[in-house]
Amino acid sequence: MPTIQDVAKRAGVAPITVSRVINNSGYFSEETRERVEAAIAELGYVPNRLARGLRIKQTNTLALVLTDITNPFFTTLARGVEDAAGEAGFTVTFCNTDESEAKEQKYLEVFLQQQVDGILLVPAGSSPDSVHTAQKNGTPVVVIDRRVPDVSTDSVRCDSEAGAYKLVRLLQDLGHRRIAMLGGPEGISTADDRLAGYRRAMAEIGQTGNGDLVQSGSFTMSSGYEMVKTAVAKTPRPTAIFAANNFLAIGALRGLQDCGLRVPEDVALVGFDDLPPALTTFPFLTVAAQPAYDLAQIATKLLLARLAGEAPETCQEIILQTELIIRQSSGGSLIRNGGCDRSLE
Amino acid sequence: MPTIQDVAKRAGVAPITVSRVINNSGYFSEETRERVEAAIAELGYVPNRLARGLRIKQTNTLALVLTDITNPFFTTLARGVEDAAGEAGFTVTFCNTDESEAKEQKYLEVFLQQQVDGILLVPAGSSPDSVHTAQKNGTPVVVIDRRVPDVSTDSVRCDSEAGAYKLVRLLQDLGHRRIAMLGGPEGISTADDRLAGYRRAMAEIGQTGNGDLVQSGSFTMSSGYEMVKTAVAKTPRPTAIFAANNFLAIGALRGLQDCGLRVPEDVALVGFDDLPPALTTFPFLTVAAQPAYDLAQIATKLLLARLAGEAPETCQEIILQTELIIRQSSGGSLIRNGGCDRSLE
DNA sequence: CTGTTAGCGCGTTCAG
DNA sequence: CTGAACGCGCTAACAG
Numbered sequence: 001m002p003t004i005q006d007v008a009k010r011a012g013v014a015p016i017t018v019s020r021v022i023n024n025s026g027y028f029s030e031e032t033r034e035r036v037e038a039a040i041a042e043l044g045y046v047p048n049r050l051a052r053g054l055r056i057k058q059t060n061t062l063a064l065v066l067t068d069i070t071n072p073f074f075t076t077l078a079r080g081v082e083d084a085a086g087e088a089g090f091t092v093t094f095c096n097t098d099e100s101e102a103k104e105q106k107y108l109e110v111f112l113q114q115q116v117d118g119i120l121l122v123p124a125g126s127s128p129d130s131v132h133t134a135q136k137n138g139t140p141v142v143v144i145d146r147r148v149p150d151v152s153t154d155s156v157r158c159d160s161e162a163g164a165y166k167l168v169r170l171l172q173d174l175g176h177r178r179i180a181m182l183g184g185p186e187g188i189s190t191a192d193d194r195l196a197g198y199r200r201a202m203a204e205i206g207q208t209g210n211g212d213l214v215q216s217g218s219f220t221m222s223s224g225y226e227m228v229k230t231a232v233a234k235t236p237r238p239t240a241i242f243a244a245n246n247f248l249a250i251g252a253l254r255g256l257q258d259c260g261l262r263v264p265e266d267v268a269l270v271g272f273d274d275l276p277p278a279l280t281t282f283p284f285l286t287v288a289a290q291p292a293y294d295l296a297q298i299a300t301k302l303l304l305a306r307l308a309g310e311a312p313e314t315c316q317e318i319i320l321q322t323e324l325i326i327r328q329s330s331g332g333s334l335i336r337n338g339g340c341d342r343s344l345e
Numbered sequence: 346m347p348t349i350q351d352v353a354k355r356a357g358v359a360p361i362t363v364s365r366v367i368n369n370s371g372y373f374s375e376e377t378r379e380r381v382e383a384a385i386a387e388l389g390y391v392p393n394r395l396a397r398g399l400r401i402k403q404t405n406t407l408a409l410v411l412t413d414i415t416n417p418f419f420t421t422l423a424r425g426v427e428d429a430a431g432e433a434g435f436t437v438t439f440c441n442t443d444e445s446e447a448k449e450q451k452y453l454e455v456f457l458q459q460q461v462d463g464i465l466l467v468p469a470g471s472s473p474d475s476v477h478t479a480q481k482n483g484t485p486v487v488v489i490d491r492r493v494p495d496v497s498t499d500s501v502r503c504d505s506e507a508g509a510y511k512l513v514r515l516l517q518d519l520g521h522r523r524i525a526m527l528g529g530p531e532g533i534s535t536a537d538d539r540l541a542g543y544r545r546a547m548a549e550i551g552q553t554g555n556g557d558l559v560q561s562g563s564f565t566m567s568s569g570y571e572m573v574k575t576a577v578a579k580t581p582r583p584t585a586i587f588a589a590n591n592f593l594a595i596g597a598l599r600g601l602q603d604c605g606l607r608v609p610e611d612v613a614l615v616g617f618d619d620l621p622p623a624l625t626t627f628p629f630l631t632v633a634a635q636p637a638y639d640l641a642q643i644a645t646k647l648l649l650a651r652l653a654g655e656a657p658e659t660c661q662e663i664i665l666q667t668e669l670i671i672r673q674s675s676g677g678s679l680i681r682n683g684g685c686d687r688s689l690e
Numbered sequence: 691c692t693g694t695t696a697g698c699g700c701g702t703t704c705a706g
Numbered sequence: 707c708t709g710a711a712c713g714c715g716c717t718a719a720c721a722g
Contacts, residue, residue, distance in 0.1 A: 001483065003715055014693045019717055027691050044481055049458040050404070051715035054395045054698050070420050070621065078414055082441055091455055094439045096427055110436055113394040136389055138346065221623035247623050276415065278566040278592050279620060281629045348699055359709045364701060372707050396699035399714050694721075699714105706709080 002043040011039035022047055053115055061091045062303065063111040065104060065121045065130075068219070069096040073246065073273050073292050074122070077144065080296025081120055088304050090117070099185070099218070101125040105133070112137050118303045120296075123148050126187040140306045144299045147189035154306065156299040156318045160190045160272070163288035163322035164197025164242070167270045170286070170324065171240045172205055174332030176268060180231040180238035182224055182248050183216035191216065194244045194272060213238060217248070224251025225258075232259055232267065240268040240330075246275055249285055253329075264331025274325060286330035288322040295320060347388040356384035367392055398460055406436045407648065408456040410449060410466045410475075413564070414441040418591065418618045418637050419467070422489065425641025426465055433649050435462070444530070444563070446470040450478070457482050463648045465641075468493050471532040485651045487644045492534035499651065501644040501663045505535045505617070508633035508667035509542025509587070512615045515631070515669065516585045517550055519677030521613060525576040525583035527569055527593050528561035536561065539589045539617060558583060562593070569596025570603075577604055577612065585613040585675075591620055594630055598674075609676025619670060631675035633667040640665060 004022075008015040013032060020026040021036040028036075039045070053059040064081050066074045078094060085092045093116065097103040104124045111119060112133070118140045121130060128151040134141045135153070143155040171179050181198045184191030195214065202210060212234060217223035224243055228251065231238055241256075243249035249271025256263055263269050274289035298318055305311040349367075353360040358377060365371040366381040373381075384390070398404040409426050411419045423439060430437045438461065442448040449469045456464060457478070463485045466475060473496040479486045480498070488500040516524050526543045529536025540559065547555060557579060562568030569588055573596065576583055586601075588594035594616025601608055608614050619634035643663055650656040 004717095005715080015715090016694085016717065017692060020692090023717090025717095029691065032692085046454070046457050046482055048399070048460060048715050049455075050395045050399045050460050051698090052717075054393070054399055054700090054714095055716045055718080057698075059395070069423055070417065070623070072415065072417075072624065075415050075420060079441070091459075092440075095437075096424070109391070110394075112391050114436075115393065115395050137391055250623055250626060253626055275624060275626070278415070278595055279417065279624050281595060281598060281620070281625065282627050284626045349701095350699080360699090361701070361710085362708065365708090368701085370701090374707065377708085393699050396714090397701075399698095399716090400700045400702080402714075692722080695719090697718095698716085701712105701714090703712085704710090706707105 002045045007039045007045050011035045059115050061116045063093045063116040063119045067099045072276050076292035077296040080293040081300045084297045084300035097124045099124050142299045142303045152315045154316045158290040158320050160193035161197040164194040165201045166324050168201035176240040178238045179240045180213045182227040182243045184219045184244045219245045221247045221251035224248035225255040228252040228255035243271040246273040268331045269329045286327045347390045352384045352390050356380045404460050406461045408438045408461040408464045412444045412467050417621050421637035422641040425638040426645045429642045429645035442469045444469050487648045489644045497660045499661045503635040503665050505538035506542040509539040510546045511669050513546035521585040523583045524585045525558045527572040527588045529564045529589045564590045566592045566596035569593035570600040573597040573600035588616040591618040613676045614674045631672045
């Protein structure tokens with residue numbers, strides 16, 4: 001592969017001149033620019049970013065650490081990050097921790113070694129280690145979607161507590177009193193906050209100790225499937241179910257169908273996180289939807305501002321609200337079409 | 346940030362000795378290893394991969410160029426690549442071209458500058474430029490999912506022609522003769538091949554010139570929505586629709602519902618690419634499913650073999666088959682539950 | 691406007 | 707088993 005030296009020789013100039021042309025920095029005449037560009041084209045020269053990064057101590061790269069790349073919420077997030085970073089001339093490197101703190105640590109280490117300029121992190125657990133590691137290294141971090149305890153860091157997320165509260169209140173307004181909760185992993189702030197929102201709403205109707213109606217699992221379809229079966233086996237049977245994320249809701253729906261229970265006639269169902277329209281055969285689930293794309297844009301811009309030294313000294317904590325989207329699965333008087341073809345509506 | 350020199354000083358050894366310990370190469374005593382590791386821990390030393398890559402001319406990084414990261418087919422692909430690469434100690438860098446050849450060129454340039462060791466490419470168009478650019482640079486490429494004309498390169502994909510043929514034959518076996526096709530972008534091999542499969546099946550029932558039944562658009566929900574409306578406006582109305590990918594199928598379903606047409610009673614519908622169960626409220630669409638994860642694993646292993654110099658000289662072209670998954674949307678005698686709750690089945 | 695010198699952090703080469 | 711010298715490709719700092 002040709003180097004900047006080869007280009008310089010061919011153009012009859014010094015390497016630094018080639019560098020100036022490539023990066024459009026400093027001064028050079030129009031004529032030398034042409035000569036250099038001709039040489040670059042003739043040789044098929046490709047600048048080496050490793051060498052450049054080593055020299056200038058900046059790579060124009062951001063890292064995005066996701067916990068589950070198969071979840072549309074996170075792919076939408078990824079789009080938002082990529083779009084915002086791209087506009088600023090930054091490249092994004094993704095990875096997928098599979099909700100494992102060990103993987104998270106490993107990837108983070110790799111990113112730091114790669115000298116990424118900043119990190120957008122969806123934490124896989126409640127350990128502050130990753131954030132600390134990055135901060136000790138002097139690499140700015142913005143935490144997305146979830147809280148991490150015991151660290152001071154920029155963070156951008158949705159108000160899960162309020163979203164959950166709204167959903168459960170909706171169910172209560174529809175007349176439900178016995179509402180089961182299918183929760184996410186304990187220690188994950190989104191799971192904890194959604195549970196808190198549920199508890200607050202339930203307390204308002206005088207139910208405080210309804211431990212038997214609450215379960216926690218993982219953010220997967222199979223977990224939703226298992227938990228819902230346990231939930232509907234209780235006596236008396238819950239009349240409504242709140243699933244703490246999109247995969248849990250789908251699993252719950254499957255489980256209810258397998259039990260021969262109709263949604264919403266026999267059991268109402270609401271979930272957290274919407275499914276993209278392009279992936280949904282029949283929009284059916286009532287959900288609290290998070291503005292994933294906006295979340296990502298805001299987080300990325302905050303990180304870029306930090307890198308540019310333009311952000312305020314103190315840590316920023318930005319919290320967006322969810323949107324309640326009411327569809328058939330919650331049932332009740334808000335939906336009026338009572339035919340058998342509701343799911344084709 | 347501490348460098349290898351700092352660690353060396355602290356441990357009372359030469360930098361090269363630290364290097365040997367880190368990379369577990371060459372010889373060193375147990376005692377020096379301990380001293381070096383202690384120094385690394387005390388200083389919080391993080392090796393600089395830029396410097397390492399610059400020196401050894403290898404980054405242990407693969408690039409994965411995707412056209413649409415919101416499509417589950419591609420996220421599954423990404424998982425497969427990441428898993429296979431991770432096992433071999435390689436890191437994966439993703440990007441998203443949005444089906445734009447210009448973006449593809451831009452990202453490719455960046456990846457080459459970053460000195461990635463190999464590239465997995467889902468081409469956004471039919472131009473061989475990207476593959477040529479990489480090959481001229483000496484960076485191995487494996488093309489995934491789609492064919493690229495006029496280049497000799499490794500490639501791994503599914504047999505779209507045969508998959509489409511199977512789907513259309515299924516419709517024909519169910520009695521359909523007037524079958525409309527909602528195609529993808531011309532020039533994208535998967536779109537072209539699926540059209541070819543459709544044509545072959547239609548020719549077998551004596552229909553060769555059914556140009557009015559064929560449309561082409563983009564691989565999006567809105568395109569499917571538009572095209573299906575045009576399709577059902579024809580006289581006589583088609584009795585079945587073949588959508589060339591998952592987003593097109595969803596869009597078609599929406600369009601049919603908006604026209605007051607029931608699926609499958611009024612119009613049968615089949616699609617290409619399955620939707621992940623965890624994202625599907627009601628499994629409903631009959632599809633030709635592609636083994637995305639396996640595809641990715643095979644492609645990655647092929648690329649890694651190339652890098653290791655273990656692959657045969659000649660270009661490999663690996664073609665997998667699709668699986669026909671029959672659900673309600675194709676209708677007909679193969680489904681027997683004729684109730685109104687079929688979509689909740 | 692252009693060039694020279696030096697060094698980013700690491701690992702190969704060769705010598706002990 | 708350990709180390710010294712050198713260079714990977716690039717650019718900051720300074721000279722001219």
